Amino acid sequence: MKLRLLSLFLFFMVTAGHGQNVAELIQQFSEDKYALYRKYPVQESKAYYTRFNLFYEGYRNVLKNLPYESLTAEAKVDYVLLQNQIEKEAYFHSLDEQKFDEVSSVLKFATPLYAFVEQRATGKTVNSPQTAQDFEDMTKAIAKAKETFAKAPFNSWQKADKAKLVVKSLQSALHESFDFYKGYDPQFTWWTVKPFHKLDSSLTAYASFLKDNYQNTSVKDDGSGIIGKPIGKSALLKSLELEFIPYSPEELIAIAQQQFAWCDAEMLKASQEMGFGNDWKAALEKVKGSYVAPGEQPAMVFGLATEAIRFLETNDLVTIPPLAKETWRMGMMSPAAQKINPFFLGGEEILISYPTNTMEHGEKLMSMRGNNPHFSRATVQHELIPGHHLQQYMQSRYKPYRSAFYTPFWTEGWALYWEMNLWDKGFAKSPEDRIGMLFWRMHRCARIIFSLSYHLEKMTPQQCIDFLVSRVGHEYANAEAEVRRSFTAGYDPLYQVSYMIGGLQLYALRKELVASGKMKEKDFHDRILKENGIPIEFVRAILIGEKLSPGYKSRWKFAQP
Template sequence: MRERPAPDLQGERQFEVVIGIRGNDRQDEESSSSRTETMRERIGRVKEDVRCLTEFYNIEVSSTRVRRLQRYFRQQLSDLKENEAFDRFDQSDKIDYLNLRNYLERNLRQLGFDGDKNESAIVLLPFASLLIRLCEDRQQMKAIDAKRAADDLFEAERQAIIMYKEIEHGQHHVSKNDAFRATNILQKLRSHLAEWFHFFKGYDPMFDWWVPEPYYKLDTAMERLSQIIREMLVGIKLGDEDAIVGEPIGRKALLTELDAEMIAYTPEELLKIADHEYTWCEAEMKNASQELGHEDWRDALEYVKNLYVAPGQQTQLIRDLADEATEYVKKHDLITVPPICEETWRMFMMSPSRQKVNPFFLGGRTIQVSYPTDTMDHEAKMMSMRGNNIHFSRSTVFHELIPGHHLQMYMNDRHRPYRRLFSTPFSIEGWALYWEFILWDKKFPETPKNRIGMLFWRMHRCARITFSIKFHLGLMTPQECIDLLVDKVGHERATAEGEVRRSFNGDYSPLYQCGYMIGALQLYSLRQELLGPGRMTEKEFHDRVMREGQMPIELLRALIREKRVTRDYKPSWKFYKSLE
């Protein structure tokens, strides 16, 4: 897996937005209909506009933010669709048109989904509107009335105390997911209010006279309210920071996400693909295990897990494995590896706290290595060492570095970087896992121990489809997801918990875990279509993919194959063999 980048919906340029919209709700001036603008320029402008807007309107539950973003996305969609030049575009511009249309439509839908979820959660925070108004007045640089602000804080504290008592006496019955979302909203509101408070404190004498006392009381009341929501409505006891909750999004939202990712399969069909791929993996695992003298593949897996290096030697192992994979793809002329890319990757060790969420390596511009420290107890040390053994690490290293994420990010930074706006896990993670497919076919894992190491990860990616889809369909609990990884893949329980915690408690999209296997299968199928006599070589194919940047793989296929596309193009590619 690569380290998750900061979202594109952040940025630093905000002055032009403030001037452009403050005090009125007129039509956007960002429309490009009055001048000539290339698709690349348009995408770059939209990216910067969204960075400005989302940084300025940074209170996620604010109706002001939602309306402003909706207005912007609708205006941009309208302006894009009114562009009469589509039929005169070359193939690259047509694909960029579709990527941008998809991006705008997806953001609009997401605002609607988030709004529905927030509405269900905000019932536990009746004072939220008071705090949002205070913070937004400050953003708009309206003059502050310190006494009125103190009154608002006093009223918000009163409502927080009432809500606390009502929850304490069992008067509120909301879903665990809504309650969990409410706690997240509440913590963000506390952060926004702290920013508001420290903006004025010490600079405005009337503010210092009226506001500090009610502010500190309110902050204490919000913290207590957050704790009782977590304990009584979510079921997370005080101090249990490792609890896994998550928010299932349901089948309808999954279908919407699949459409945005240009995946022409249903959730149920993805589950069938996962089962089919797992069956293949299990058969290969049995073959490799028998070569080691084990009838049960789980016994062979246990043997391989205990082939770890001694403390202090993991960094050199990673260095050697990285060199091995890099030299292999160069020797067999599989892809271009720029010298600076090969020269400049770096390594860091991961802290024990981060390993609870990321039990294996992270990669990209650097590789972050999971391995025990002297502060861990004996059980945690052994689980980390077994989970990051020599043969598991062999695949992880080339997945994270070369030809995986490090090479991918190096190329994406230099070739069509504007397409990073359309980043998708099916392309990002699919690319790295695709190389596990290719190197398997080329017998890179020569020994049965190395094959078992690669198959562990391939089975893991099948299980990721299963547990993430079933969780979001409401068919599996987080604990059942953990059990699946232990029972069907052979995870250490601690690493299984870390995987599920990262999937559901973090900022990963609902389909992120599907992106590994499904994206790899898409690229593998596209490779089969394009390689052969009189067509592309492997190196030409891999270099072309890297030079086109980020986008859904179905659109990448349409781009490379010069397929006819229309402005209302919809996903239709059935890249997987029969599901029967």
């Protein structure tokens, strides 16, 4: 590792005056990281955490020794971005390590198993009789460990869940290592097959035991069946800082409430045009009932995608490469996937959410109502062009090394920004279209409120579901799926916040540069795409020529709470 860092340091000391070399450092950072992921398969282990601590510290030292002032303006942006990325990853790595340390004693007997996995990584010849004995000894040790921990349950279900993950991580690597030798090495196979299967069964039972071994005072399920892990205010504040969002969770909730108020006013206008007066929920119900017949959803999606592209080109809003128009395609989302993602997903392939014959009658109706043509007017262009498909097409072709700095505030913010921009330009043709687009904007406001409130431990999952149903007008099953997705599908805690907040960032930047006449709108949009997916405050810094210093902190107040 020291030789690797020394070679990096010498290379960049010689060539750092060229911006491209900072880009190469970023690429090396990404490749080194993924090489270590592959090398250390037991990611819930002290060896893994210690190795990555050294990795992050090594790259910190490389950056510290770069001659920052001699870098090009673009390289300085990349330098600060890499500096922040290292701190972001190291921060969450340290949180995970602290949680690991709290429960690592559940495998204090497993040293021989870790050694076996390490041997497999380099294909060393195994002492098969000793390995068989180790497997036998570990099986007995697990039985004793269960007795010990049964007398001292964890004080929270989160710790119990982490303990389960620690065991499953080792068990997964153990499986892979066993399969590597089994059959190939006849001595290994002869000695270890039966002891391995006994150990494997014991590890499975041990993980299941640990998962439920917590004090009854630790509440896990509020009745919704959705079990997530609120991160708390301290981690939220640090996460926002690392995403260059200079607002507190409470301020972001206030911003969402302001946006909600605008949506409410526009909803009333559309409702009145439809003849429902101030009963906008009745108007919303009418719109939900406009769903197409089974079998007609793909044609509807194609028509909306084509219309959006034509609108963009007619108004000369963004460059759409011919190949980007040619290569998008469709897929259908499975009924199981719709329980997590009740609406469309997209990129190069848009995944259509619509009922199949295997779904229950009520589930069919909720899916059809929640994906009607007026709702889909926003989601189709959000997923395809100018949204995620165009983003991904451009990201793979312009400054692709910046994919290391992925942020949902750019990814989802861009797609949401276009919903706002197209609204301003009259893309919604009728009051029904406007209600469809407003439903989604209200949904994004609600996401900020319920997700932050959940992580601040002020709302439970069931309260989040009820909030989406009552405040936005969601179908219950769709609201439940949305909350399940938010808290159990592995999304970043700020992911749901990023849609509206990222969109507001780009909307404010457009006002600053396009509305003022400093840039043409098409040039503005093209430039954003060609800078790749970075925190939007850095997009602004690039476009206005702001000088950045190492350790730059967010200070752009793009919205007023």
